[in-house]
Amino acid sequence: MGTHRGFVLWLTGMSGAGKSTLAERLVAEFQARDYKCELLDGDEVRTHLSKGLGFSKEDRDTNIRRIGWVARVLARNGVIAITAAISPYRDIRDEIRALTEQDGRAVFIEIFAHAPLEALIERDVKGLYKKALAGEIKQFTGITDPYEPPLQPEVTAYTSEEPIETSLDRILDYLAEHDLIDRGA
Amino acid sequence: MGTHRGFVLWLTGMSGAGKSTLAERLVAEFQARDYKCELLDGDEVRTHLSKGLGFSKEDRDTNIRRIGWVARVLARNGVIAITAAISPYRDIRDEIRALTEQDGRAVFIEIFAHAPLEALIERDVKGLYKKALAGEIKQFTGITDPYEPPLQPEVTAYTSEEPIETSLDRILDYLAEHDLIDRGA
Numbered sequence: 001m002g003t004h005r006g007f008v009l010w011l012t013g014m015s016g017a018g019k020s021t022l023a024e025r026l027v028a029e030f031q032a033r034d035y036k037c038e039l040l041d042g043d044e045v046r047t048h049l050s051k052g053l054g055f056s057k058e059d060r061d062t063n064i065r066r067i068g069w070v071a072r073v074l075a076r077n078g079v080i081a082i083t084a085a086i087s088p089y090r091d092i093r094d095e096i097r098a099l100t101e102q103d104g105r106a107v108f109i110e111i112f113a114h115a116p117l118e119a120l121i122e123r124d125v126k127g128l129y130k131k132a133l134a135g136e137i138k139q140f141t142g143i144t145d146p147y148e149p150p151l152q153p154e155v156t157a158y159t160s161e162e163p164i165e166t167s168l169d170r171i172l173d174y175l176a177e178h179d180l181i182d183r184g185a
Numbered sequence: 186m187g188t189h190r191g192f193v194l195w196l197t198g199m200s201g202a203g204k205s206t207l208a209e210r211l212v213a214e215f216q217a218r219d220y221k222c223e224l225l226d227g228d229e230v231r232t233h234l235s236k237g238l239g240f241s242k243e244d245r246d247t248n249i250r251r252i253g254w255v256a257r258v259l260a261r262n263g264v265i266a267i268t269a270a271i272s273p274y275r276d277i278r279d280e281i282r283a284l285t286e287q288d289g290r291a292v293f294i295e296i297f298a299h300a301p302l303e304a305l306i307e308r309d310v311k312g313l314y315k316k317a318l319a320g321e322i323k324q325f326t327g328i329t330d331p332y333e334p335p336l337q338p339e340v341t342a343y344t345s346e347e348p349i350e351t352s353l354d355r356i357l358d359y360l361a362e363h364d365l366i367d368r369g370a
Binding site for chain 1: 255
């Protein structure tokens with residue numbers, strides 16, 4: 001097994017911005033290097049850790065804090081913890097960054113999956129924006145609820161404007177430059 | 186770092202039966218071997234994962250399932266996950282055992298911290314049994330709520346009858362015999 005330092009790779013962005021797709025490609029990259037890696041998908045975590053929570057700011061914060069805690073515990077044990085939840089609120093993401101790095105046992109890398117709202121509404125793979133715009137979904141990030149973009153993400157992936165390989169390369173380059181992974185082929 | 190297979194070391198037993206003390210000694214043993222190890226204490230997990238949950242069977246089950254999920258994710262990444270929650274219900278412990286072992290990536294070891302109720306009431310380090318017997322704590326395992334002992338725990342620690350070193354030795358012997366750790370000195 002390849003050795004590496006544990007870190008949290010925190011993907012944030014609106015629904016449909018490509019977080020899960022990016023996350024799955026990253027998992028494949030890390031598995032190819034034989035790194036220990038765990039994907040904490042927003043939906044999976046809601047099932048296991050946060051059943052019953054809704055989408056108010058308070059409930060979202062609770063959900064995100066739980067994901068953050070699990071990611072941190074994994075990372076400090078040498079695992080790459082990839083999260084792919086919308087995580088719309090900046091203060092909570094920053095809180096998790098601080099907690100992750102406070103004892104020097106893990107690093108927090110924020111990846112902003114960015115696409116303009118118009119592009120997301122146009123693609124609307126899951127049909128959620130249509131429903132949200134029609135008022136059928138009450139609390140929807142980007143429509144009725146805020147999305148607060150990261151001010152200084154380690155990497156931004158322009159998922160509606162560049163091929164995924166370009167985003168992926170930029171992320172892997174960042175990680176290699178910071179000695180978190182081997183760059184490989 | 187020493188290599189080893191990940192596993193869940195699930196301590197179960199009533200309040201005051203010595204789960205946390207055993208868990209802390211086990212952590213020290215694993216750290217001395219340079220193994221990756223994480224202690225999921227009942228109280229810590231309640232803070233991070235289960236704030237707001239009470240002590241009904243349903244809420245306890247939810248809490249224990251969450252601990253089980255985190256322990257399982259850690260163990261399948263090569264970490265020794267030690268849990269030290271009362272976990273009074275047999276069906277939930279057995280469910281977590283099955284889920285942990287289902288994909289062959291981790292092993293579930295159940296350690297029963299056993300002491301007779303009379304001994305626990307007599308010692309009553311935290312004064313909780315006194316309160317429970319006086320009706321000041323509504324749902325208390327062993328007094329008003331059931332504790333269902335494991336039917337086939339991998340190891341039983343007779344914490345009121347034997348020195349902790351004896352219990353500890355039995356646990357470490359079991360783990361070494363099953364190639365989960367090096368026995369060491």
